[in-house]
Amino acid sequence: MQDPQPTILSLDVGDVLLGRYRLERIIGLGGMGAVWLAADITLDHTVAIKVLPAVLSRDKRAAARLKEEARRNLALTHPHIVRLHTFEQDPARADAAFLVMQYIEGHTLNDLLADHPGGLPLEEVEPWAEQIAAAIDFAHAKGILHRDIKPGNIIIEASTGLAYLMDFGIACEARDTMTRVTGQQDSSGTLPYMSPQQLMGRNHSSNDIYSFAATLYEALCGEPPFTTGDIAYQIREVAPEPPAGVVSELSAALLAGLAKQVEDRPSSCHALLSGAARSTVAPPGAAGPAHLARKQVEFAPGVVAEFVYIDAPTVAPDGFLMGSPASEEDRHDIEVQHRVKLTRGYWMQTTEVTQDQWTAVMGSNPSRF
Structure with a gap:
């Protein structure tokens, strides 16, 4: 031809x-x-x-x-x-x-990884990951998919260190059009970063989330989840190995982004990073619920319970003052200030309770509380 x-x-x-x-x-x-x-x-x-x-x-x-x-x-x-x-x-x-x-003067993430075959340190990856996540989510809100997120399409500006996403949808449209015009088979995307759904030609915003997770995986480990053998088969059927040398919370967030099914992935790149952020925000040894998610578990035949997970890091036991100081205007007699000692730690949610969270846990409308 x-x-x-x-x-x-x-x-x-x-x-x-x-x-x-x-x-x-x-x-x-x-x-x-x-x-x-x-x-x-x-x-x-x-x-x-x-x-x-x-x-x-x-x-x-x-x-x-x-x-x-x-x-x-x-x-x-x-x-x-x-x-x-x-x-x-x-x-x-x-x-x-x-x-x-x-025109952005700088180097692609692919170039940087060529100089760091073992991957980049988390503190270097974190800023651009947040920037690229914001870019992807912004495009999705506009109804536009990228379809080819990979290290070669992320450029880091030399003078500022800021990250930019390139080739938004155009390259994939060109490939699709080339296939129609020439009859030469090609796919929209780059194989190691494609989700199972994208392999089947299904366009969905979750494909970009998968590709973003695969790109982060490579940025931290030096290579994408699958690199040898029948990569397409592995993407469809084989669970990726947890990324080596990555803390458990971040590893779990990346693997969630690489889930085989759309419904098992985070709903956005921001949601993926919110799960990963607990690896740097939570206190040492802390274990708490993840971001809001639901999972049904069968305890016995016919008995199903639904667990709801909410982002709430642990707070160490300590003391605090309860009540109002004597100098406070209009203080009631029952508000005598006194010290309270907590002997056990507790979980504190990182944000105010949302209506969605209340409904998920309580099963009622919070406005009628």
Whole structure:
């Protein structure tokens, strides 16, 4: 079959697209196109330009689909998402299709892991994990999926250390369109980071949560959950090993994100990190309920109980003053201040009780309490 992208490498340094974007050097190259550092001559600033495979440019329906996907992505204005400026085609170059994007000078997480094959320390991973989680959840709230979250699509800015998520949906749409146009089979995503549902072609926000968990797993351990053998089979059927050298609470959160079934994964990337956060927030040796979740357990045939888990770290036993000081205005006689000593620890919820939590535990409407 003919090479689906014969014109990508024929572009040269100094070429100007649409009379506006002067190509300076290639900064990325993959199956779905070449990424160039370019100068926007009109606005006098630096941009990144992704030139898509020529076969997509020549197909009007394919180009229209990519243009529509790009239009949807214009809604993704977030501090940790690489901004898409526009989708263009250059009639002087056989309608070559390209994306004009924000340029972030830095290194991808994939590059950083190449220099740290055993994984990165938690304190280094934690800030960008929170930033990328916020970006993914923001996109999901807009009804937009990424579909290819992986270390290669996360860039850490050199000057600030801030993390950005790249290629939001565009690369996957290009792959899907390439399959339709050329007949060459491909998948939306990168295999080691794909959920069982994504392997089957089912689009769901939980696919991104799985991919985010697999990316965090690799960031901390140096490799994704499955790396050898029949990876697709393992993703569908084999439980991943707990990440080596990772504290139990964080390990449990990652494994929850890598659950085979959608309903067993956290509902958002923020929820995944909320479970992981207990590894750094809870006091040493503390054991308490997890974030709000429900699980049914059969104690005996026909007898089923439902457990509700709520985020509530332990508080060590101590003393405190109860009552009001004598100097307090309008103090009642029964409010004499006295010291109370607690001899046993207790759990204290990290947030106020929500209606959902009250209903889950009490089975009633809290407004009627």
